[in-house]
Amino acid sequence: MTTAEKQNLVYFVSGKMYINLTNLCTCKCVFCIRDLNATVEGVDMHLDNLKADADEVIKYINELSDKIGSEVVFCGYGEPMIELESLEKVAKYVKENYPNVKIRVNTNGHANLIYKRDVLPELVGLVDTFSVSLNAENADLYKKITQCCYDADIAYQGMKDFIKESVKLGFNTYATVVDGFDGAKVDVKMCEKIAVELGANFRVREYLNEGYS
Ligand code: SF4
DSSP states (O other): OOOGTTTTTTTEETTEEEEEEEEEOSSTTTOOOOHHHHHEETEOOOOOOBBHHHHHOOOOOOOGGGGGOEEEEEBSSSGGGGGGGHHHHHHHHHHHHOOEEEEEEEOSSSSHHHTTSSOGGGBBTBBBBBEEEEOOHHHHHHHHHOOOOHHHHHHHHHHHHHHHHHHHHHHHHHEEEEOTTTTTOOOOHHHHHHHHHTTOOOEEEETTTEEOO
């Protein structure tokens, strides 16, 4: 395969390198670009077998290393922490071979619910930043927006616990909401208050037709 044929494993948004590890997710967000767009910046993000092979991802990172920039972001058409083993392998490789590059994971914060254990300690030293989708100011709205596979209270609390634990372990932690999508109106001020109470930074992600900021 040439790089052009595998652009959906390692792709670029606004000049930043992104890794698309999986098409699976515990959510089905109303604004998810998986359902709204087949492509990001012209690249079809649907993966063979719904997931990426870590060694293949590493190969394309190396092929595209001249464009690696200062931060690599795990974010694609799915929840990257579902492929935890691959995420750890790729992050470790980047840390060892591109020591100046920071690693960010954009996540729904369900990893500890998925694995039924706290996976965050094993990511210390591999991941610099977690950007966690807070999404809403209460569990009912969260469930409505994310359409996740867990009960509203379990999912919302699980995601908030993930944020708290991430802060506690010293990761640079952001709690985010998506603004600008008509079908999902959130109380941004209230979400900011919750993020601050959890000890996280707060970020509003502007909804874009071709992805998120
Ligand atoms: S958590 Fe992310 S990948 Fe999963 S459905 Fe929501 S927007 Fe899509």
